[in-house]
Amino acid sequence: MSESAKKEMRTPIETGCPDGFQYMHPTMRKNFGQWKYHEHPRPGVLVHVAHSGEEIWTVRAGTQRILDVFTLRTLCDIGDEFADGYVRFTIRSNIEYMVSDKDKVQPLIDALEKEGFIVGGTKNSVAMISHTQGWLHCDIPGTDASGVVKAMMDELIDEFRNNDMPNRVHLTTSCCQINCGGQGDIAINIQHTKPPKINHDLVSNVCERPSVVARCPVAAIRPAMVNGKPSLEVDEKKCICCGACFPPCPPMQINDPEHSKLAIWVGGNHSNARSKPSFQKLVAAGIPNNPPRWPEATAIVKRILSAYKEDARDWERINDWIERIGWPRFFELTELPFTKYHIDNWRGGRKTLNSSAYVRF
Amino acid sequence: MKKHDTPMIDELENGPWPSFISGIKRLRDTHPEKRINEMTNDLLGQLEHSYETRKGYWKGGTVSVYGYGGGIIPRFSEVGSAFPASKEFHTLRVQPPAGNFYSTSMLRQLADSWEKHGSGLVTFHGQTGNIMFIGSTTENTQHFFDEINDYGFDLGGAGPCVRTAMSCVGAGRCEMSNVNEHKAHRLLVNNFTDDVHRPALPYKFKFKVSGCPNDCMNSIERADMSVIGTWRDDIKVDQEEFKKYVEMKGRKYVIDNIVTRCPTNAISLNDDDSIQIDNQNCVKCMHCLNVVPKALQCGDDKGVTILIGGKRTLKIGDLMGTVIVPFMKLEKEEDWERLVEIAEETIDFWADNALEHERCGEMIERIGLVNFLEGVGIDVDPNMVANPRESSYVRTDDWDDEAVKWYEKADQREKDSA
Numbered sequence: 001m002s003e004s005a006k007k008e009m010r011t012p013i014e015t016g017c018p019d020g021f022q023y024m025h026p027t028m029r030k031n032f033g034q035w036k037y038h039e040h041p042r043p044g045v046l047v048h049v050a051h052s053g054e055e056i057w058t059v060r061a062g063t064q065r066i067l068d069v070f071t072l073r074t075l076c077d078i079g080d081e082f083a084d085g086y087v088r089f090t091i092r093s094n095i096e097y098m099v100s101d102k103d104k105v106q107p108l109i110d111a112l113e114k115e116g117f118i119v120g121g122t123k124n125s126v127a128m129i130s131h132t133q134g135w136l137h138c139d140i141p142g143t144d145a146s147g148v149v150k151a152m153m154d155e156l157i158d159e160f161r162n163n164d165m166p167n168r169v170h171l172t173t174s175c176c177q178i179n180c181g182g183q184g185d186i187a188i189n190i191q192h193t194k195p196p197k198i199n200h201d202l203v204s205n206v207c208e209r210p211s212v213v214a215r216c217p218v219a220a221i222r223p224a225m226v227n228g229k230p231s232l233e234v235d236e237k238k239c240i241c242c243g244a245c246f247p248p249c250p251p252m253q254i255n256d257p258e259h260s261k262l263a264i265w266v267g268g269n270h271s272n273a274r275s276k277p278s279f280q281k282l283v284a285a286g287i288p289n290n291p292p293r294w295p296e297a298t299a300i301v302k303r304i305l306s307a308y309k310e311d312a313r314d315w316e317r318i319n320d321w322i323e324r325i326g327w328p329r330f331f332e333l334t335e336l337p338f339t340k341y342h343i344d345n346w347r348g349g350r351k352t353l354n355s356s357a358y359v360r361f
Numbered sequence: 362m363k364k365h366d367t368p369m370i371d372e373l374e375n376g377p378w379p380s381f382i383s384g385i386k387r388l389r390d391t392h393p394e395k396r397i398n399e400m401t402n403d404l405l406g407q408l409e410h411s412y413e414t415r416k417g418y419w420k421g422g423t424v425s426v427y428g429y430g431g432g433i434i435p436r437f438s439e440v441g442s443a444f445p446a447s448k449e450f451h452t453l454r455v456q457p458p459a460g461n462f463y464s465t466s467m468l469r470q471l472a473d474s475w476e477k478h479g480s481g482l483v484t485f486h487g488q489t490g491n492i493m494f495i496g497s498t499t500e501n502t503q504h505f506f507d508e509i510n511d512y513g514f515d516l517g518g519a520g521p522c523v524r525t526a527m528s529c530v531g532a533g534r535c536e537m538s539n540v541n542e543h544k545a546h547r548l549l550v551n552n553f554t555d556d557v558h559r560p561a562l563p564y565k566f567k568f569k570v571s572g573c574p575n576d577c578m579n580s581i582e583r584a585d586m587s588v589i590g591t592w593r594d595d596i597k598v599d600q601e602e603f604k605k606y607v608e609m610k611g612r613k614y615v616i617d618n619i620v621t622r623c624p625t626n627a628i629s630l631n632d633d634d635s636i637q638i639d640n641q642n643c644v645k646c647m648h649c650l651n652v653v654p655k656a657l658q659c660g661d662d663k664g665v666t667i668l669i670g671g672k673r674t675l676k677i678g679d680l681m682g683t684v685i686v687p688f689m690k691l692e693k694e695e696d697w698e699r700l701v702e703i704a705e706e707t708i709d710f711w712a713d714n715a716l717e718h719e720r721c722g723e724m725i726e727r728i729g730l731v732n733f734l735e736g737v738g739i740d741v742d743p744n745m746v747a748n749p750r751e752s753s754y755v756r757t758d759d760w761d762d763e764a765v766k767w768y769e770k771a772d773q774r775e776k777d778s779a
Contacts, residue, residue: 039655151376
């Protein structure tokens, strides 16, 4: 870069994370740290009461998450006309409006619903699916994310709008096994079933081979000369098809239109309530990755939800419920097959086996 | 402009949930700027192609803004000749205000800037917690960043660096808040702006702050350093409110849903329908407070628990964070300084000792927690383990010295817990 061009470049102001306090509703600023309790008058609405007696009413709504500026402005228009001009977003990408006047709640709900947004997602609902980028933007996706979510939320919309579940249900999706979507009560994730297909002509130019070798969790990758060129080869017997080599080495294509499947995991729970946080467990795999609406995956999710709704007790999250009824009963109630792939053989996996005489009949 | 046929993704315009496809089509069909119409048309074309072939067509690369080394997710299309207007489609990761609070006027300002330079598509927020401004050319990422940086927004992390942090709604609205979550969030991440913007660490490092053990930010499972608000005195009880609840729900419901759900059996229902809590054995799980928020509240002696090492699958498998500080106050200036110091020492030790692409939790798994604790100067504590060692394969040569250390520090512990 020439000196003159450099002069035109603007030096960034490294301010980092902005202060959220300035964007809080004035009632929230005034009562910061002084809240006494909350109530949940109806699905999608929370009221928090401060020690001062002041109230803040929250209305939560689901959106398409990938927002176009028109939709964003519609959300702002609603905020200006029916709320007090303050919003926030939840960790699951729902929008929340906060108003200090109870009388503003119903007109706000009406305005949101009129524009097609879905009021709900609080307490014992199926919350908005937290998801990743998928085919729309990711460089390693096995499936789409926004599309899966749209198709699934169309089917689960009543569970989002209402509070009919024993406790809240967090759903997540991920379009590769890195699992950006994270832990969930139910997670729908890509599960590859075939080793990467290697384009040996490109490997030496594109990939830093030693770091690709180091990336493999099972040491199945080794340097090799293929067709006279330095490349990499995979011991396909050792390969667990996780796709970890694909991001650092795009010529090792892991995604396969037919053999990249979906798997469903249950019982991930980040909260400490009642029991320590838990990781999700595999319950179903081999589910077709079937755009544009992924009906097979949705059907299994609905089956799990219906068994949970029917059988769980109040306040039991999915992990609490299964802890009580046991895994054999879970597979029976959901009519899912139990296979050898459900038995963990990764390091530490022995701790997941039943080393007791505890058997339910 | 010839519109691409998109029969498969058109299916995602049906059904009652709001459709992102309809939103992208609005940009294609009704946005006044031709650049946006063409860019979103080709984006839809490529997405349809992905749906038909079940494959992704974006590749990474190197794009950043002047002065930074990260913060942009570069995306170049592998099928750019068929979809030229979206062949460069980078995402800017922008740090949201702590707690994800916005005024509508600030959102409008961001929308105005974004449609000047980008595709008009934005997400609040990505899984790490960034505002994702999706779809810009290499040149325009700089213009957009310059504009929003002038009014107070900065890029987040991408690559092996300190990433954008997250904090819950916290003290802004929630009665279960035990700490100023947003202050902790900003103090931590803004102490490392250089490490956010210039990726030079072994791998990513994430901070997440939750105001109570409900951990709405998923910090134990997702953060390298998790800060969770808690308290160490008694749960505050409004017995009259509790009795009202028993009267409303009935004793059976209260026994089944509060008393027997306590993970340490610390709750009894008294004969007069008041609640009795064995506070010394309460582990602050939050369940009873969640059930009866009107009657039960967090105590007054508030502080935080710190865990290190949470992460998802790659490479060695999922890891949760591990307690390294069972409790510390965050009241005085020096308390806050100590919080930042723990983060600095953790990151320094990890940067010096981790392998390439090794998360902090994986390093601890490899070297053992004790080596990590010694590296960052933190004493062992029984709160760090679920149970003591089960394996006898250990050398205990210095047992007596270690025992002396424990007793010598007993006085200090007594003072701390007073």
